[in-house]
Amino acid sequence: MHYIFVNDKPIILTTLVEKETDFKNFLLKDVDIEQALKVLKKKRIKSIRFIHHNEDTILKKFLKKLPNVIAGGGKVYNKNNEILFIYRNNKWDLPKGKAEKKETIEDTAIREVEEETGVSGLKIDKPLETTYHIFKRNDKLKIKITYWFKMTTNFDGELFPQEEEGITKVQWLNREESTQALTNSYANIRRLV
Numbered sequence: 001m002h003y004i005f006v007n008d009k010p011i012i013l014t015t016l017v018e019k020e021t022d023f024k025n026f027l028l029k030d031v032d033i034e035q036a037l038k039v040l041k042k043k044r045i046k047s048i049r050f051i052h053h054n055e056d057t058i059l060k061k062f063l064k065k066l067p068n069v070i071a072g073g074g075k076v077y078n079k080n081n082e083i084l085f086i087y088r089n090n091k092w093d094l095p096k097g098k099a100e101k102k103e104t105i106e107d108t109a110i111r112e113v114e115e116e117t118g119v120s121g122l123k124i125d126k127p128l129e130t131t132y133h134i135f136k137r138n139d140k141l142k143i144k145i146t147y148w149f150k151m152t153t154n155f156d157g158e159l160f161p162q163e164e165e166g167i168t169k170v171q172w173l174n175r176e177e178s179t180q181a182l183t184n185s186y187a188n189i190r191r192l193v
Contacts, residue, residue, distance in 0.1 A: 004132040008187045012049045028052040066143045070099045072109030074151040087169035092181035105147045117170045118160030125150045131188040
């Protein structure tokens with residue numbers, strides 16, 4: 001099962017056909033994504049499900065339906081075990097951004113964290129879950145595929161929000177503060193943290 005978010009509601013890619021309750025089923029091979037997203041906007045609908053017979057190919061087949069935007073980001077811990085958060089568009093988020101040509105996804109993730117927060121000395125510990133979300137740009141639907149990495153740093157300097165990217169705050173948050181921030185965040189970020 002894979003989750004692709006449209007704001008805070010998921011499209012669930014699955015091989016399982018269940019009786020519809022607060023969700024709607026669509027066959028992946030025939031789905032009109034624009035129409036499916038209209039259904040997802042309805043209040044009583046909590047999710048939509050795209051059904052396909054093969055678990056191994058379902059994600060690949062779905063990703064061919066929309067232009068892909070590749071991004072990298074970091075769940076960054078400092079020596080106090082606090083997590084680095086950014087505040088953008090009135091929501092708490094983790095630093096991430098689009099890959100540049102000929103750049104590895106690891107290099108993208110480190111560059112974006114540095115640019116968006118001013119933090120340096122980043123070390124990748126391990127890859128985390130990849131997240132997917134659909135957005136509209138210039139009236140065209142696209143899917144952002146974000147490769148996340150657990151990172152650590154000993155950085156204890158000043159934090160600089162990248163204002164030209166709409167970031168108004170950068171903060172290290174402890175466990176309790178992170179939990180509070182996640183109440184005003186995105187579904188993908190809540191799953192990741």
